[in-house]
Amino acid sequence: MEQSSAKDPRIGRSGQPTTMRVELGKIREFARAIKDDNPVYFDESYAKREAGGVMPPPTFTMTQAFWDESASRIDHGLDMRRVLHGEQEFEYVKAVHAGDTLTAKARISNVEKRPGKRGGEMTLVTLETEYRNQSGEVCLYARSTIIETAKPVEKKD
Amino acid sequence: MTASKLYFENVKEGDEVPSFEVKNLTRTDIVKYAGASGDFNPIHHDQTFAEAARYPTVFAHGMLNAGFVSKCLTDYVGRPGLRRFKVRFTSQVWPGDTITCGGKVTKKYSADGENRIDGELFAKNQKGETVIQGSFVAALPSRQ
Numbered sequence: 001m002e003q004s005s006a007k008d009p010r011i012g013r014s015g016q017p018t019t020m021r022v023e024l025g026k027i028r029e030f031a032r033a034i035k036d037d038n039p040v041y042f043d044e045s046y047a048k049r050e051a052g053g054v055m056p057p058p059t060f061t062m063t064q065a066f067w068d069e070s071a072s073r074i075d076h077g078l079d080m081r082r083v084l085h086g087e088q089e090f091e092y093v094k095a096v097h098a099g100d101t102l103t104a105k106a107r108i109s110n111v112e113k114r115p116g117k118r119g120g121e122m123t124l125v126t127l128e129t130e131y132r133n134q135s136g137e138v139c140l141y142a143r144s145t146i147i148e149t150a151k152p153v154e155k156k157d
Numbered sequence: 158m159t160a161s162k163l164y165f166e167n168v169k170e171g172d173e174v175p176s177f178e179v180k181n182l183t184r185t186d187i188v189k190y191a192g193a194s195g196d197f198n199p200i201h202h203d204q205t206f207a208e209a210a211r212y213p214t215v216f217a218h219g220m221l222n223a224g225f226v227s228k229c230l231t232d233y234v235g236r237p238g239l240r241r242f243k244v245r246f247t248s249q250v251w252p253g254d255t256i257t258c259g260g261k262v263t264k265k266y267s268a269d270g271e272n273r274i275d276g277e278l279f280a281k282n283q284k285g286e287t288v289i290q291g292s293f294v295a296a297l298p299s300r301q
Contacts (some may be wrong), residue, residue: 007231025213029193030193031192032189032193033186033188033190033221033224034193034226034227035179035228036224036228036231037223038228038232040235049238051237052237055236055237057224057227057228057236058230058231058239058242059220059223062196063194063195064195068187085219085220085246086218086246087243087244087246088220088243088244089242089243089244090242090243092240092242095237113234120279133210154199
């Protein structure tokens with residue numbers, strides 16, 4: 001982390017807010033895909049007793065990133081052919097339940113450049129998305145770090 | 158299935174998160190996650206595309222593997238008490254791989270009026286290579 005680029009112009013850029021409904025069917029589809037049979041996703045009376053209602057799995061808000069394919073996009077200036085998902089973090093502030101409506105607002109919270117393993121320079125961009133419920137309360141933050149790997153050194157013949 | 162509830166009094170630092178295993182991950186598993194998440198990056202389902210990008214075949218979404226780790230974790234701490242969940246992707250997961258998830262409790266304390274535990278998480282493939290390193294914070298109910 002030698003060149004902390006605090007002044008990178010991309011930091012602070014934000015996308016248009018997008019709204020998603022937390023749907024029961026989508027929760028179950030998602031839980032099945034991650035092979036999670038927890039009754040908090042499938043049994044409404046159990047979920048009501050234990051969690052105040054059916055909750056989405058911890059990584060469920062990944063579905064929002066693809067809910068609106070254009071409006072929430074932020075120009076991060078990366079070459080998508082060289083991009084990898086490096087890290088993902090979720091901070092849960094308030095419980096979310098099936099039927100809630102979440103509004104997501106994403107911004108670029110950090111940009112760092114580091115030397116690549118095989119020379120060149122890689123760029124790490126962290127996107128932070130804040131999710132608020134229908135009452136305007138912050139429910140969670142998702143932080144996604146994507147890595148643009150170093151550009152291959154071009155050979156001259 | 159109703160997992161037995163974990164109470165703060167019954168946890169000590171160093172306790173292991175019971176492991177969860179996914180045997181022989183299939184392309185269908187990967188496609189199911191693509192549909193559920195909406196992430197249709199062709200690198201995860203299109204063999205022709207994957208080969209053109211110089212991969213031997215398609216590979217799982219990092220967030221599918223993270224989902225398996227989250228299942229392992231919430232089977233242990235429950236879903237409502239989860240306060241933080243973080244994963245770092247260290248290697249790809251390929252069709253046919255067997256993934257084992259687990260972790261351990263590293264700290265037990267009180268904060269913000271809650272009884273909390275911190276812990277480490279991992280997912281490894283059948284060769285013992287780490288594919289995910291992770292961490293968590295969870296609030297646990299008290300017996301009192």
